[in-house]
Amino acid sequence: MPARYADVIIPLAVKNTYTYRVPANLENQVKFGIRVEVPFGKKKLYAALVLEIHENKPAYDTRKILNVIDEEPVVTSIQLNLWRWMADYYLCDLGEIMFAAMPARLKLQSETRIKPGKNLDEQIFDLSDQEYLIAEAVSIQKEITIDQIRSILDIKTVYPLIRKLLEMEVIEIYEELLEDFRPKKVTAVRLASEYRTADKQKLIFEKTGQSDHQTRVMLALLQQEKQKKFITQADLVRMTEANHSVLAALEKKGLIERYDETISRLPDFAQDLDDASPLSQEQESIINQIDEFGDSIKPILLHGVTGSGKTRIYIELILKTLSAGKQVLYLLPEIALTTQIVQRLETILGDQLLVYHSRINENARVEVWKSVLGLPKVVLAARSGIFLPFADLGLIVVDEEHDPSFKQEDPNPRYQARDAAIVLAKIHGAKIILGSATPSIESYYNCKLEKYHYLALTERFGNMEMPEISLINLKKVSKSGHLTTELIDEIKAMKAEGFQSILFQNRRGFAPVLMCTTCGWTTLCKNCDTTLTYHQYSNQMRCHLCGYSEKPAIECPACGNHELTLKGFGTEMIEDEVKIMLPDLKTARLDLDTARGKKKLEKIIYQFESGELDILIGTQMISKGLDFDRVGLVGVVSADHLLHFPDFRAAERAFQLMTQVAGRSGRRHRRGKVLIQAYHISHPVIHDVIAGNYDQFFKREIQERKQFGFPPFSRMIVLTARHVDANKAILAAQTISQYLKQRLGDRVSDAITPSIARIRNRYLGLIVIKLEKKSSLIQQCKDWINEAIILIKKQKGFSTLRVSINVDP
Numbered sequence: 001m002p003a004r005y006a007d008v009i010i011p012l013a014v015k016n017t018y019t020y021r022v023p024a025n026l027e028n029q030v031k032f033g034i035r036v037e038v039p040f041g042k043k044k045l046y047a048a049l050v051l052e053i054h055e056n057k058p059a060y061d062t063r064k065i066l067n068v069i070d071e072e073p074v075v076t077s078i079q080l081n082l083w084r085w086m087a088d089y090y091l092c093d094l095g096e097i098m099f100a101a102m103p104a105r106l107k108l109q110s111e112t113r114i115k116p117g118k119n120l121d122e123q124i125f126d127l128s129d130q131e132y133l134i135a136e137a138v139s140i141q142k143e144i145t146i147d148q149i150r151s152i153l154d155i156k157t158v159y160p161l162i163r164k165l166l167e168m169e170v171i172e173i174y175e176e177l178l179e180d181f182r183p184k185k186v187t188a189v190r191l192a193s194e195y196r197t198a199d200k201q202k203l204i205f206e207k208t209g210q211s212d213h214q215t216r217v218m219l220a221l222l223q224q225e226k227q228k229k230f231i232t233q234a235d236l237v238r239m240t241e242a243n244h245s246v247l248a249a250l251e252k253k254g255l256i257e258r259y260d261e262t263i264s265r266l267p268d269f270a271q272d273l274d275d276a277s278p279l280s281q282e283q284e285s286i287i288n289q290i291d292e293f294g295d296s297i298k299p300i301l302l303h304g305v306t307g308s309g310k311t312r313i314y315i316e317l318i319l320k321t322l323s324a325g326k327q328v329l330y331l332l333p334e335i336a337l338t339t340q341i342v343q344r345l346e347t348i349l350g351d352q353l354l355v356y357h358s359r360i361n362e363n364a365r366v367e368v369w370k371s372v373l374g375l376p377k378v379v380l381a382a383r384s385g386i387f388l389p390f391a392d393l394g395l396i397v398v399d400e401e402h403d404p405s406f407k408q409e410d411p412n413p414r415y416q417a418r419d420a421a422i423v424l425a426k427i428h429g430a431k432i433i434l435g436s437a438t439p440s441i442e443s444y445y446n447c448k449l450e451k452y453h454y455l456a457l458t459e460r461f462g463n464m465e466m467p468e469i470s471l472i473n474l475k476k477v478s479k480s481g482h483l484t485t486e487l488i489d490e491i492k493a494m495k496a497e498g499f500q501s502i503l504f505q506n507r508r509g510f511a512p513v514l515m516c517t518t519c520g521w522t523t524l525c526k527n528c529d530t531t532l533t534y535h536q537y538s539n540q541m542r543c544h545l546c547g548y549s550e551k552p553a554i555e556c557p558a559c560g561n562h563e564l565t566l567k568g569f570g571t572e573m574i575e576d577e578v579k580i581m582l583p584d585l586k587t588a589r590l591d592l593d594t595a596r597g598k599k600k601l602e603k604i605i606y607q608f609e610s611g612e613l614d615i616l617i618g619t620q621m622i623s624k625g626l627d628f629d630r631v632g633l634v635g636v637v638s639a640d641h642l643l644h645f646p647d648f649r650a651a652e653r654a655f656q657l658m659t660q661v662a663g664r665s666g667r668r669h670r671r672g673k674v675l676i677q678a679y680h681i682s683h684p685v686i687h688d689v690i691a692g693n694y695d696q697f698f699k700r701e702i703q704e705r706k707q708f709g710f711p712p713f714s715r716m717i718v719l720t721a722r723h724v725d726a727n728k729a730i731l732a733a734q735t736i737s738q739y740l741k742q743r744l745g746d747r748v749s750d751a752i753t754p755s756i757a758r759i760r761n762r763y764l765g766l767i768v769i770k771l772e773k774k775s776s777l778i779q780q781c782k783d784w785i786n787e788a789i790i791l792i793k794k795q796k797g798f799s800t801l802r803v804s805i806n807v808d809p
Helices: 077-089 094-101 120-126 129-141 146-153 159-167 204-208 212-227 233-240 244-252 268-273 281-292 310-323 339-352 362-371 383-387 417-428 441-448 485-496 571-581 598-609 650-662 684-691 694-708 726-747 775-794
Strands: 004-009 018-022 035-040 044-054 113-116 171-173 184-191 256-263 300-304 327-331 353-356 378-381 393-399 431-436 453-457 468-473 500-504 513-516 533-535 540-542 564-567 587-590 615-618 631-636 673-678 715-723 762-771 802-807
Touching: 004 035, 004 094, 018 035, 018 044, 035 159, 077 094, 077 383, 077 417, 094 383, 113 129, 120 129, 129 146, 129 159, 129 171, 146 159, 159 171, 171 362, 184 212, 184 233, 204 212, 212 233, 212 244, 233 244, 244 256, 281 310, 281 453, 300 310, 300 441, 310 327, 310 339, 310 393, 310 431, 327 383, 327 417, 339 353, 339 378, 353 362, 378 383, 383 417, 393 417, 417 431, 441 694, 468 684, 485 500, 485 631, 485 673, 500 650, 571 587, 571 615, 587 598, 631 650, 650 684, 650 694, 673 684, 684 694, 715 726, 715 775, 726 762, 726 775, 762 775, 775 802
Parallel strands: 300 431, 300 453, 327 378, 327 393, 353 378, 393 431, 468 673, 500 615, 500 631, 587 615, 631 673
Antiparallel strands: 004 018, 004 044, 035 044, 113 171, 184 256, 513 564, 533 540, 715 762, 715 802
């Protein structure tokens, strides 16, 4: 029999697949899509993915596959088609895509660390001798690497043993320190089982005796049990003004039981949609039009104003897709901020809904991964959801398709999840819906070219009016700090009417600059060429690029002056000012600093949703996927900060952010108000936001993009050369630029030193390429880019040069 070989993907940034010899004893086990244990380099072993099996002996000596890890494939051929497209389009390696795509438990390597699992003590006596030795070592040392396990067992191939122990939950991958996605539980109270009949309930008050507190609690409990599915301990205590000792006494008498009840983290306004509430006439019309498109796989842009009920349309399409036995992928820009969507879909879909994102632990991620290999499920996911191994995808929903969070910036693959989802839908022959109140310029332009279907929802659900938007000229009005008197008065008026307010400032921290008033010295990051931002709550100066922090200076280190001043303002300063000016109002802040943990984030959202807070101050996080009943006012503290930014998308982002945050206002009980504070009140983007005129904004923006050759009129690629030596970084950029200019001419820029020239102790040199949308030219350019990078890295002194390639930045 001729020798057999397997081409495998290794989860590293390596250009090619690698070929290994299949040992005779493993020939029947090695097949496409499974993981195998292979040596790579001098000493390391990896869990590689089998891509192809053949009999073509390579020109070099091949190493053999050491062992088989899986019995069944963990990826699909369709999934690999998307990976190949991404590697080609975004100029990255299949290994990098594999590393980004697969849960940590599916990409074992020599340095992977192991810790005790929850079933270690229970299962330890049911293990084989080798498994027992691993479990014992983990139990004693608390954390060991796979290389250490090899040394303990004195064998080379341990991955099959590790896989089995992982499945038994005897051990866990160390990366599983992410918190689990668990339902929230509260303590609830109910009548003891023997007192649930009318006859027995007559005896209750004989047992409460002379205690008024116990009698009051039991009366309240009997009444509430008739009206509610359950009553929480906290509600019962608050309602009866009893303390916990009263409940303990009643429990001891056998009159009540206390138990854990699973609840939604947010008030259940969405629970009314259990039976999928009736569609409005406009929503029905949209569904009918989508049906008329038939089997067309042309993307559908659903352009619906904020509060128009786009989610209800998604639900209708999801139910139709599930009834046809197909799968659904529902992509959201930031899964952490869409608790409401999760709760809303759970009430309708139950266990057909799977949630996939970085905040659920690795065991759960692997379960979702395996579930979508065959079952008709709905997966609610962040951008990484496009990597899942769907068996039969029928529908993809990309909600808030304009959101920049769908673009992965670092590390590779630097993909745009919306665009990758369109390719994934085409591969599966699935429908794809792109939804937004403020579509991206590219998507709307594709509708104009009739590459996409276009559907519009022009009215808010329930005939609610769009918010009234007003402009405040900061040059002409009095201010208390950074808030105008008019804005403060409106917040007070909203509170008096029982409504809440949102204040939007898209910069976190207290102030972005600490400056000496004498010599102009500022606190700079030691790793990056940027100032440190002052964070008052932690009393730290922090770099938002690399994470470096230090205590604020007391005196100027340059001239010794003690008078240091803060310049600019962020959400912390706004929160501070609000608490001083409106001390009776309850205020919270929602930004990256306050919402680092899922529980902290959900607590803030729950408090605001339930009416415990009067004012919510936040960055762009408050504009994404949040639906509040009683928000009457939104204040944009500084529109100027959004507009004056060195990016060709700055106007688009500003329009989207202001429109989206304005849309949080007046969604149910009354028409909302929006106040926009700005110095440059004549800016056309601000007036487009006030008028709600997307078409006018688009016409002006598309003309500017065409004039200067920006997307969607070109394919844009940005190359960034990074080196610890500033001269070598810019020299590398110049060399690459010259090489490409010889072939592409003026389509390639000169080497550019960016405004922030050093990040994480590496200096940067940029090259911007703008190409006509000709596939042959684009492919040729990508080949030349690879050639240029290889050539510069071969030169002396450039071996440590890193060049990142960002397609569609």
